[in-house]
Amino acid sequence: MAPTLQALQDLIRDRYLATDSARGTPGTFMWFIEEVGELATALQACAAGRSPTDAERANLSEEFADVLAWLMTLANVNGVDLAEAMRKYTDSGRVDGVKD
Numbered sequence: 724m725a726p727t728l729q730a731l732q733d734l735i736r737d738r739y740l741a742t743d744s745a746r747g748t749p750g751t752f753m754w755f756i757e758e759v760g761e762l763a764t765a766l767q768a769c770a771a772g773r774s775p776t777d778a779e780r781a782n783l784s785e786e787f788a789d790v791l792a793w794l795m796t797l798a799n800v801n802g803v804d805l806a807e808a809m810r811k812y813t814d815s816g817r818v819d820g821v822k823d
Contacts, residue, residue: 729806735795743796751800755793762786 726734743751765783769775775783798805 727806728809729804731791732795732798732805735792736799739796740799743800746800748797748800751793751797755790755797758786758789758793762790 746754762783765779765786768779769783795805797803798808
């Protein structure tokens with residue numbers, strides 16, 4: 724069974740919160756943006772119109788994981804529960820049945 728969003732955020736918090744908190748939001752955001760750049764490069768390598776290699780597909784998967792982990796790190800440093808925040812995109816989180 725795949726871990727929940729909450730379980731993943733808890734895992735990142737348990738392993739890295741002390742280091743992440745010491746780095747703070749600005750430094751953590753810079754790491755996050757670096758990973759987004761690496762994801763952009765991986766997406767370009769797997770762009771439509773050509774067949775990506777197995778290594779390129781594996782790298783793409785890893786970069787998505789890195790971006791998600793750093794997003795969770797940013798959320799942890801700033802006291803945001805991502806599972807709760809994602810209610811915005813569920814029926815229970817919508818206002819008047821419409822999401823922003």
